[in-house]
Amino acid sequence: MSDLANPFQETLLSRHRAEPCTVVIFGATGDLTNRKLIPAFYNVAACGDLPPQFKVVGFARRDKTDEVFRKELEEGNRKNSRQGHNEELWNSFSQSIHYHRSEFEDEAGYKELKALLEKFDEERGAPANRLFYLASAPEAFKPILEMLKAAGLNEGVGGKWARVVCEKPFGKDLATAKALNETVAATFEEKDTYRIDHYLGKETAQNIMVLRFANALFEPNWNSRYIDNVQITCAENLGMEGGRGGYYDTAGALRDMVQNHLFQLLSLVAMEPPTDLSADSVRDEKVKVIRALRPLVGPEAVGANVIRAQYTAGSVDGVARVGYRQEDRVNPESKTEAYVALRLFIDTWRWQGVPFYIRVGKQLPKKATEISIHFKKPPQVPFATQKMLGGNSENTLVIRIQPDEGIALRILCKQPGQAMNMQQVKLDFRYSSSFGKASPEAYERLLLDAMAGDATLFARRDEVESAWKFIDELEHAWHKSANPPKMCEYPAGSWGPKEADDLLAQDGHSWRLL
Numbered sequence: 001m002s003d004l005a006n007p008f009q010e011t012l013l014s015r016h017r018a019e020p021c022t023v024v025i026f027g028a029t030g031d032l033t034n035r036k037l038i039p040a041f042y043n044v045a046a047c048g049d050l051p052p053q054f055k056v057v058g059f060a061r062r063d064k065t066d067e068v069f070r071k072e073l074e075e076g077n078r079k080n081s082r083q084g085h086n087e088e089l090w091n092s093f094s095q096s097i098h099y100h101r102s103e104f105e106d107e108a109g110y111k112e113l114k115a116l117l118e119k120f121d122e123e124r125g126a127p128a129n130r131l132f133y134l135a136s137a138p139e140a141f142k143p144i145l146e147m148l149k150a151a152g153l154n155e156g157v158g159g160k161w162a163r164v165v166c167e168k169p170f171g172k173d174l175a176t177a178k179a180l181n182e183t184v185a186a187t188f189e190e191k192d193t194y195r196i197d198h199y200l201g202k203e204t205a206q207n208i209m210v211l212r213f214a215n216a217l218f219e220p221n222w223n224s225r226y227i228d229n230v231q232i233t234c235a236e237n238l239g240m241e242g243g244r245g246g247y248y249d250t251a252g253a254l255r256d257m258v259q260n261h262l263f264q265l266l267s268l269v270a271m272e273p274p275t276d277l278s279a280d281s282v283r284d285e286k287v288k289v290i291r292a293l294r295p296l297v298g299p300e301a302v303g304a305n306v307i308r309a310q311y312t313a314g315s316v317d318g319v320a321r322v323g324y325r326q327e328d329r330v331n332p333e334s335k336t337e338a339y340v341a342l343r344l345f346i347d348t349w350r351w352q353g354v355p356f357y358i359r360v361g362k363q364l365p366k367k368a369t370e371i372s373i374h375f376k377k378p379p380q381v382p383f384a385t386q387k388m389l390g391g392n393s394e395n396t397l398v399i400r401i402q403p404d405e406g407i408a409l410r411i412l413c414k415q416p417g418q419a420m421n422m423q424q425v426k427l428d429f430r431y432s433s434s435f436g437k438a439s440p441e442a443y444e445r446l447l448l449d450a451m452a453g454d455a456t457l458f459a460r461r462d463e464v465e466s467a468w469k470f471i472d473e474l475e476h477a478w479h480k481s482a483n484p485p486k487m488c489e490y491p492a493g494s495w496g497p498k499e500a501d502d503l504l505a506q507d508g509h510s511w512r513l514l
């Protein structure tokens with residue numbers, strides 16, 4: 001096969017470039033803009049990838065001048081920029097940043113915004129593309145979209161495009177996600193709608209498809225004939241710092257992380273090969289995985305396959321931590337889980353009988369996200385009587401999503417010496433040593449893609465709704481059934497509740513040690 005017949009090669013050659021545009025950020029004085037969005041744009045500029053004539057307009061309600069706004073963002077950039085802060089670059093980059101004061105529900109504010117965008121167009125000598133970024137609380141999405149439409153800002157002018165980026169959370173259940181999708185659809189076409197899931201922007205998550213489909217080595221073995229079980233762990237060593245308890249206590253681990261990020265990773269691991277790398281071909285395959293999840297309906301099925309837990313007081317990295325219910329802005333009688341472990345089955349030919357174990361939690365011993373593929377053992381002939389030295393004898397492929405990004409393959413080798421003793425060894429690929437430079441932050445990649453019109457790494461409407469449909473059943477069993485499965489506990493700084501270990505032990509498995 002020539003290189004050009006390879007869809008991965010074609011995509012690299014044809015990847016769109018970010019187009020000149022004005023980005024309007026709603027909620028621009030918030031934490032997300034300060035910590036993530038502006039540093040991402042700055043780093044894109046530092047890499048020379050920012051399109052010409054780029055502008056940002058920050059939209060929020062407090063009164064401030066462009067200069068004051070830029071100064072606040074400069075402080076944020078000093079702390080959060082991946083490639084450090086260069087005074088000269090910042091001075092030129094920050095000239096593209098402007099501030100527009102308005103309430104989200106003030107019609108006059110949108111007329112003024114329109115006039116400001118038209119003034120920029122006049123200065124440029126032509127209309128610009130427009131990217132509206134909803135970085136506000138989700139309750140504000142509806143009024144913002146309605147106001148944009150009423151002001152006629154939802155459509156591009158002079159042949160230019162208008163797109164919308166929606167931050168997470170995208171709804172809190174199927175009904176709210178559907179209602180939000182209806183509002184978005186009444187304002188922007190699906191092709192112009194970009195639902196952010198920042199896990200899709202992580203280099204290592206993007207590499208899953210390349211690992212699976214561009215290497216002849218793995219794809220033939222990637223099924224129930226060879227794979228025994230798959231584990232996905234997303235551990236965090238933080239709790240409710242920075243006032244997050246207020247939001248988190250209304251969401252919980254299942255809604256905050258599993259419905260979106262973890263299901264995206266699961267889809268990438270379990271999907272069939274797409275016929276090409278267009279956004280819809282990839283998303284068609286991903287959504288099929290979520291639709292094929294064996295439903296867990298009712299408290300009995302949920303209790304048998306899903307473990308929820310809250311942390312109690314403990315210590316992480318030698319620092320004392322309070323229990324979840326004692327955290328700032330958390331209800332002292334909260335029934336929200338800060339940890340969840342699930343055993344899932346995907347009812348497709350490829351995955352029949354293979355358990356997918358997923359766990360995610362706060363206040364665990366370290367921050368680490370990884371996917372491990374545990375292969376079946378070969379028949380022991382002729383090694384049945386040989387000694388296995390130290391630990392596990394299975395082949396495991398570990399995809400380290402973060403930190404220390406990389407891939408490790410654990411294989412059995414003969415120990416040097418006369419005896420035919422075997423030992424597990426690790427073949428290890430690390431991004432840092434192989435590529436010699438840090439990967440871009442997820443938001444850098446996603447913002448560039450939204451400006452380039454490439455929605456592959458954004459969630460499509462049906463993906464979001466299918467995920468909520470599955471999650472709603474679990475939430476229902478926990479919060480609306482007469483005999484809900486119990487809330488378990490684990491001390492902060494441990495690897496989660498004993499019940500999550502028992503879940504795997506029932507199948508003769510155990511969580512991989514991280």
Ligand SMILES: NC(=O)C1=CN([C@@H]2O[C@H](COP(=O)(O)OP(=O)(O)OC[C@H]3O[C@@H](n4cnc5c(N)ncnc54)[C@H](OP(=O)(O)O)[C@@H]3O)[C@@H](O)[C@H]2O)C=CC1
Binds near residue numbers: 027028035059061102
């Ligand atoms: N922070 C993070 O790390 C992450 C955040 N997100 C999501 O991003 C979104 C924003 O989060 P975050 O930045 O933390 O939120 P913040 O609470 O820090 O900021 C909220 C912003 O909305 C503005 N605002 C609120 N009400 C109005 C109003 N009536 N009219 C005009 N402006 C208003 C505020 O303006 P003013 O200051 O003028 O009051 C402020 O700019 C949320 O959906 C969140 O879930 C997602 C992932 C990570």
Ligand SMILES: O=C1O[C@H](COP(=O)(O)O)[C@@H](O)[C@H](O)[C@H]1O
Binds near residue numbers: 198256
């Ligand atoms: O979306 C979210 O993600 C973060 C974890 O993101 P990561 O890139 O640091 O792994 C999580 O802390 C937060 O609760 C959740 O809303």
